Every structure is written in C-alpha cells, then in structure tokens.
Amino acid sequence: MRVLSFLLILLTFGFVKAEIKVVATYPYIASITKEIVKEKAQVDYLASGNLDPHFIVPKPSLTVKLRNADLLIINGAGLEIGWLPPLLNQASNRKINPGSNGFLDLSQYINLIEKPENVSRAMGDVHPEGNPHFHLDPYNVPIISQVITEKLCKLDGSNCDYYKNNLSDFKKRWNEKLAVWNSKxxxxxxxxxxxxxxxxxxxxxxxxxxxxxxxxxxxxxxxxxxxxxxxxxxxxxxxxxxxxxxxxxxxxxxxxxxxxxxxxxxxxxxxxxxxxxxxxxxxxxxxxxxxxxx
CATH class of the missing domain: 3.40.50.1980 (Nitrogenase molybdenum iron protein domain)
Known part of the structure; x- marks a missing residue:
C-alpha cells in the first residue's frame, strides 16, 4: 500500500509520466505504431484482421478501449464510417474526437486513387474520398510511419528522439524488404x-x-x-x-x-x-x- 501511495503521489506531481495509450482502428496501424513506440506506449486495436474492415460490430469492449485512449489512429477515407462514430459517442473521450490533438486520420496524408467524380446509390458502396485500402501499397507504409511518429512527438515530446530513432530503423528495414518484394x-x-x-x-x-x-x-x-x-x-x-x-x-x-x-x-x-x-x-x-x- 505504501508503494502504491508513493507512485500515486509521483504521478500526481508529474515526477513519473504515465505511458500514453494508443488505439488503432485496424491491426496494420497497430503493427506500424508498435515499431515506433516499442515499450514506451501501450498500443491496441479495434477490428480483427480477418474481418471485413467496412463492417465491425461495435462491442462494449471496444468502447472501453476508446474511453481510456490518449491517441486514436484511423485509416480514414470512409472505411470506418459505418461503425466507429457510435463507439466514439459512447466512449465520450474528448481527447480522441475528430479534430482533437489525440486524433489522427492517415488518409489525409496519402494520395488516394479511384476518386469518383460523383457518387450515387446506383454505384454501390462507393467511397467518395477514393479507395481506402492504401496501406496495401508498400510504398505508402513509410509515409504512414512518418505521420504516426510526428503525432507521437506532439503528444509525448519527452520520448520524441526515441520514436524518431525507431522510425529510422523501421524505414531502413522496410526499404531492405522493398527491394526483395520488388524483385519477386x-x-x-x-x-x-x-x-x-x-x-x-x-x-x-x-x-x-x-x-x-x-x-x-x-x-x-x-x-x-x-x-x-x-x-x-x-x-x-x-x-x-x-x-x-x-x-x-x-x-x-x-x-x-x-x-x-x-x-x-x-x-x-x-x-x-x-x-x-x-x-x-x-x-x-x-x-x-x-x-x-x-
């Protein structure tokens, strides 16, 4: 009990900085984020990787993850539009609402393809912003990792150099793999x-x-x-x-x-x-x- 009380005092007066909690909408985002933060932050995700990313059941357990998050990273381009908004409403976490410092939409930093000139119901389930599956171009992954690192530095400046070093290492390893994939x-x-x-x-x-x-x-x-x-x-x-x-x-x-x-x-x-x-x-x-x- 004394140790717990001492830790609470340290946290209260800022002597110990709590790990930031990052929630990603999809596993691929969490995977990239973990490469950057390693042990310096907690990283979780909402949607299982084997499910249709357009349609995720908004379970109460997902609301809990969002309620405790410091940063929410989404794919964007309308991919989460059918399931994320009600979860955000239920979570009532102002820190991660769209437009806040704790919200990051990756699609805003990618050149999206297949943007329709106009959209109608006769076209099926078309994404007005363009094709949202941009992470499947391996050349977009370094861009995504850079954007995530910059956001982490804004939220957790004390660990910024650490994040940047991990980013540099990640990009080096990624470029080595790109050469292999390109050849094959x-x-x-x-x-x-x-x-x-x-x-x-x-x-x-x-x-x-x-x-x-x-x-x-x-x-x-x-x-x-x-x-x-x-x-x-x-x-x-x-x-x-x-x-x-x-x-x-x-x-x-x-x-x-x-x-x-x-x-x-x-x-x-x-x-x-x-x-x-x-x-x-x-x-x-x-x-x-x-x-x-x-």
Missing amino acids: MASLKGVKVYQYHKLFDYFLKRYGIISVDTIEPLPGIPPTAKHLEELILKSKSENVKMILQDVYHPIKPAKYISEKMGLKIVVLPHDAGAVEEAKDMFSLFDTIVERMNK
Missing part, C-alpha cells in the same frame, strides 16, 4: 487478374498487375449468376490468369469461375492477422508476395 513481383507485371472486391488495387497498381474486373458487380453487392457468366466469358478474351480472393468474402463464386476456366485462386491477406502467417506488416507483405508467386 517483377515477373508478374502485366498479368491480368480478377479480385472479389477492389481491395488490392494499390498493390496491383504498384506492380503493374491489371485488375480486369471484380466478382462483385458493384462495391458491396453480391455477384449474380449472370455476372459470373460474364466474368467467365471475359476471362478467356482478356487472358485472365488468376483470381485474388480475400479472407472475408465467400470463396464459392471464385471457385465456380475457377472450375469453369481453370483459373488459379490466390487467397490474400489484407491486414495483419488475416491469415496465420501475416503477423505484422513485414510478414503481411511477405505472405502476399509469396502467395502471388506460387
């Missing part, structure tokens, strides 16, 4: 693919792989039998080589096309934790590259 992906340039959802467009664009079409006819709309038959015909005329399947959409439509046309199905993780091998950002891209090249 070079042979796939120009290959044509289908994907279920426009999930991997940043990755495909980076490596010159052509996404001919998606299994869903419109974003968020399940495929019809007619659409699948159209994809079968198009796969032959367009010389499609493979189908990229994520872990959270049904694989049955991809299998149907594959059985008809003999196309290879490649199941790819979209986030850390989506598959067993993808434990962090490094192994996420290791897994994507290895599976694409099998």
Whole structure:
C-alpha cells in the first residue's frame, strides 16, 4: 500500500509520466505504431484482421478501449464510417474526437486513387474520398510511419528522439524488404487478374498487375449468376490468369469461375492477422508476395 501511495503521489506531481495509450482502428496501424513506440506506449486495436474492415460490430469492449485512449489512429477515407462514430459517442473521450490533438486520420496524408467524380446509390458502396485500402501499397507504409511518429512527438515530446530513432530503423528495414518484394513481383507485371472486391488495387497498381474486373458487380453487392457468366466469358478474351480472393468474402463464386476456366485462386491477406502467417506488416507483405508467386 505504501508503494502504491508513493507512485500515486509521483504521478500526481508529474515526477513519473504515465505511458500514453494508443488505439488503432485496424491491426496494420497497430503493427506500424508498435515499431515506433516499442515499450514506451501501450498500443491496441479495434477490428480483427480477418474481418471485413467496412463492417465491425461495435462491442462494449471496444468502447472501453476508446474511453481510456490518449491517441486514436484511423485509416480514414470512409472505411470506418459505418461503425466507429457510435463507439466514439459512447466512449465520450474528448481527447480522441475528430479534430482533437489525440486524433489522427492517415488518409489525409496519402494520395488516394479511384476518386469518383460523383457518387450515387446506383454505384454501390462507393467511397467518395477514393479507395481506402492504401496501406496495401508498400510504398505508402513509410509515409504512414512518418505521420504516426510526428503525432507521437506532439503528444509525448519527452520520448520524441526515441520514436524518431525507431522510425529510422523501421524505414531502413522496410526499404531492405522493398527491394526483395520488388524483385519477386517483377515477373508478374502485366498479368491480368480478377479480385472479389477492389481491395488490392494499390498493390496491383504498384506492380503493374491489371485488375480486369471484380466478382462483385458493384462495391458491396453480391455477384449474380449472370455476372459470373460474364466474368467467365471475359476471362478467356482478356487472358485472365488468376483470381485474388480475400479472407472475408465467400470463396464459392471464385471457385465456380475457377472450375469453369481453370483459373488459379490466390487467397490474400489484407491486414495483419488475416491469415496465420501475416503477423505484422513485414510478414503481411511477405505472405502476399509469396502467395502471388506460387
């Protein structure tokens, strides 16, 4: 009890600085943040990596995480719009509300692709700001890590040099891996693919792989039998080589096309934790590259 009382006194008068608590919306953000803070801050995330990032059940346990957070880091570009606002309302934590010092929207620092000129309900579940899955371009990861570090320095200036040193080390290791991934992906340039959802467009664009079409006819709309038959015909005329399947959409439509046309199905993780091998950002891209090249 005496030790506890002494610690409380130290905290009260500022002699001991409590670790800041960071909450990320997705595991990939938490993975990058942990590379920067290491043991100097607590890092947690809200959405499991194997789930559809557009639709997360707002559980009370997630509200508790937000209530105790000093910094909230989100993907942005509308990806969390369907589930995060009610959690923030329930948490009632002014420190992490949009516009506050404890809020960081990563999408504001990335050049987003596929921004629609106009949006209507007839287009399906389209993101007005652009494609939100920008973390799947490995060249965007250093940008994300830099932005996170700058925010951490503003909130926790006493550890800023420590964060910057970790950032420098992270970028060095990341650039080394980029050289490996670039080399392995070079042979796939120009290959044509289908994907279920426009999930991997940043990755495909980076490596010159052509996404001919998606299994869903419109974003968020399940495929019809007619659409699948159209994809079968198009796969032959367009010389499609493979189908990229994520872990959270049904694989049955991809299998149907594959059985008809003999196309290879490649199941790819979209986030850390989506598959067993993808434990962090490094192994996420290791897994994507290895599976694409099998």
